[in-house]
Amino acid sequence: MAMMRAAGVAEFGAADRLRIVAVPRPEPGPGEVLVRVRAAGVQPADVAVRSGWLPPGAPPAEFPVVPGNEFAGVVEGTGEEVAGFRVMRCYAEYVVVPETQIVPKPEGVGWAEAGALSASGQTAHTALERLDVRKGETLLVHGAAGGVGTMITQLAVRRGVRVVGTASAANQDHLRGLGAVPVVYGDGEPDRLREAGPFDAVLDAAGRGNLRTDVELVADRSRIGSIVDWELARELGCLWIGSDRNQARLAELLDLVAHGELRVTVRAAYPLEEAWKAHADVESGHGRGKVVLIVG
Ligand SMILES: NC(=O)c1ccc[n+]([C@@H]2O[C@H](COP(=O)([O-])OP(=O)(O)OC[C@H]3O[C@@H](n4cnc5c(N)ncnc54)[C@H](OP(=O)(O)O)[C@@H]3O)[C@@H](O)[C@H]2O)c1
Numbered sequence: 001m002a003m004m005r006a007a008g009v010a011e012f013g014a015a016d017r018l019r020i021v022a023v024p025r026p027e028p029g030p031g032e033v034l035v036r037v038r039a040a041g042v043q044p045a046d047v048a049v050r051s052g053w054l055p056p057g058a059p060p061a062e063f064p065v066v067p068g069n070e071f072a073g074v075v076e077g078t079g080e081e082v083a084g085f086r087v088m089r090c091y092a093e094y095v096v097v098p099e100t101q102i103v104p105k106p107e108g109v110g111w112a113e114a115g116a117l118s119a120s121g122q123t124a125h126t127a128l129e130r131l132d133v134r135k136g137e138t139l140l141v142h143g144a145a146g147g148v149g150t151m152i153t154q155l156a157v158r159r160g161v162r163v164v165g166t167a168s169a170a171n172q173d174h175l176r177g178l179g180a181v182p183v184v185y186g187d188g189e190p191d192r193l194r195e196a197g198p199f200d201a202v203l204d205a206a207g208r209g210n211l212r213t214d215v216e217l218v219a220d221r222s223r224i225g226s227i228v229d230w231e232l233a234r235e236l237g238c239l240w241i242g243s244d245r246n247q248a249r250l251a252e253l254l255d256l257v258a259h260g261e262l263r264v265t266v267r268a269a270y271p272l273e274e275a276w277k278a279h280a281d282v283e284s285g286h287g288r289g290k291v292v293l294i295v296g
Contacts, residue, residue: 001024001025002025002026003022003023003107004022004023004024004025004092004093004094005020005022005092005093005272006020006021006022006023006064006089006091006092006093006272007019007020007022007065007066007067007091007092007272007273007275007293008021008063008064008065008066008091009050009064009065010063011063012050012052012061012065013050013051014051014285015047015050015276015277015279015280016052016276016280017050017276018050018279019276019277020272020273021064021066022095023064023066023092024093025093025094025148026089026095026096027079027096028077028078028079028096029096030079030243031079031098031099031100032075032078032079032096032097032098032099033075033078033079033096033097033098033099033102034074034075034076034077034094034095035071035073035075035076035094035095035096035097035102035113035227036073036074036075036093036094036191036296037058037071037072037073037090037092037093037094037095037295037296038041038071038072038073038074038111038115038294038295039071039073039111039112039114039115039116039225039269039292039293039294039295039296040068040070040071040090040091040115040292040293040295041069041071041115041116041117041118041119041120041147041290041291041293042068042275042278042279042281042282042290042291042292042293043069043119043120043282044100044173044282044283045069045148046067046068046069046129046279046282047067047282047283050065050067051063055254061195061279061292063174066089066090066091066092066260067089067091068088068089068092068095068293069088069090069093069119069164070088070090070116070117070118070119070120071088071095071115071118072105072111072114072115072117072118073095073111073115073144073240073295075102076094077098077174079096080243089146090291091270091272091275091295092295093164093296094280095182097185099228100246100247101245101246101247101250102164102247102250103247103250103251103254104272105254106134106254106257106258107258108258109254109257109258112255112266112269112294113221113264113266113296114136114254114257114264115292115293116147116152116266116289116291117151117243117250117253117254117257117264118245118250118269118292119243119245120148120150120151120290121151121154121243121249121250121262121264122243122245122246122249122250122253123143123148123151123227123242123243124148124149124151124152124155124242125151125152125155125253126136126241126244126249127148127149127152127203127225127227127241127244128152128155128156128183129237130221130225130241131164131201131202131203131225131239132201132223133144133156133159133161133201134159134161135159135160135161136160136161136162136243137138137161137162137200137201138161138162138163138164138197138198138199138200138201138217139152139156139161139162139163139164139199139200139201139202140155140163140164140165140166140196140197140199140201140202140203140205140214140217141153141163141164141165141166141180141202141203141205142161142166142192142202142203142204142205142206142210143166143167143184143204143205143228144165144166144167144175144178144180144182144205145167145168145174145175145287146205146206146287146288146289147289147290148176148205148227149165149167149205149206150265150288150289150290151177151198151262151264152203152205153165153175153178154179154181154262154263155181155256155262156179156198157180158256158261159171162181162296163178163179163180163181164181164182164199165178165180165181165183165195166179166182166183166185166189166191166193167175167180167182167183167184167185167204167288168184168185168186168286169184170209170286171288172184172233174265174288181230182192183196185206186210187261190213192263193213193217193233194217197217198217199217200218201218201223201224201225202214202217202222202223202224202225203226203227203241203267204223204224204225204226204227204228205226205228206226206228206287207228207229208224209229209232210226211224211226211232211233211236211238213240214238215236215238220231220289221236221237222238222239223239224236224238224239224240224243225239225240225254226238226239226240226241227241227242227243228285232235240267263290264290265288265289265290266288266289266290266291266292267288267290267291268281268287268291268292269293270290270292270293271290271292271293271294272293272294272295272296275293278291278292278293
């Protein structure tokens with residue numbers, strides 16, 4: 001059996017459990033493609049998977065557990081017809097994915113940027129769609145400096161939406177650079193938000209009970225969404241937003257990046273061998289844009 005290198009854990013635990021492991025190289029099944037991974041984005045969900053969280057309905061974990069749910073790479077082989085979605089395990093030299101989930105990378109887009117885009121960008125794009133945000137409206141984004149927040153802020157601004165985004169003091173200029181009106185989170189935040197409003201829609205990309213403030217700010221709860229807090233969204237009758245990935249969405253995002261209309265902020269790139277450092281970085285919960293693993 002052909003083997004490959006990956007970054008994974010032999011048991012759930014802290015970031016420093018992530019090691020290089022040898023795992024069987026996956027074979028593309030019907031409708032799948034084998035991709036040689038060049039870069040993989042690192043997401044908070046990967047930190048959760050490493051720590052023992054399983055997506056609802058997922059089978060029990062098989063060790064070593066290899067995280068990773070967004071990537072860019074080179075197609076090396078194909079299977080025959082279509083299969084469903086699963087956690088990709090793309091902190092590895094190779095990944096197998098349904099061919100309906102990938103599109104060609106434009107020449108001018110770097111591997112790190114492309115690798116950091118497929119989940120975060122598509123989540124942001126999905127959220128704009130679900131919240132039905134239109135030109136001339138004002139959108140509040142909690143966590144606007146993060147991987148998803150940075151994307152939704154730019155996508156909304158280029159649609160002619162006024163974006164108010166929350167971040168730490170260190171990231172206020174970064175948000176201004178993305179075209180948003182920055183607001184510092186923390187003590188006194190609800191008052192500062194009231195001053196920066198009124199708002200037509202809200203995306204909560206930070207959790208921490210923000211939705212409780214949001215329902216005071218926007219009357220129509222179908223225009224308040226969270227990608228973080230499923231339980232509170234359900235309790236308050238707000239939207240739960242999950243990433244809906246498809247080729248059209250990904251192609252549109254890559255095209256925007258290729259034409260300089262969308263910027264992927266990569267704050268740090270680590271080799272696969274240092275996946276644990278990448279996790280420690282993301283797990284800090286702070287920092288602007290994306291963390292990426294470079295493979296090979
Ligand atoms: N539902 C889905 O399909 C889906 C998809 C992707 C992600 N998610 C979830 O969405 C969340 C965001 O993901 P991400 O990839 O954008 O994470 P990320 O890049 O790690 O986000 C970190 C950002 O959160 C900001 N932040 C920290 N504390 C905050 C607070 N109290 N208020 C506002 N912002 C705060 C930080 O800003 P400072 O550095 O300025 O502190 C930092 O920029 C995660 O919980 C992730 O699991 C869900």
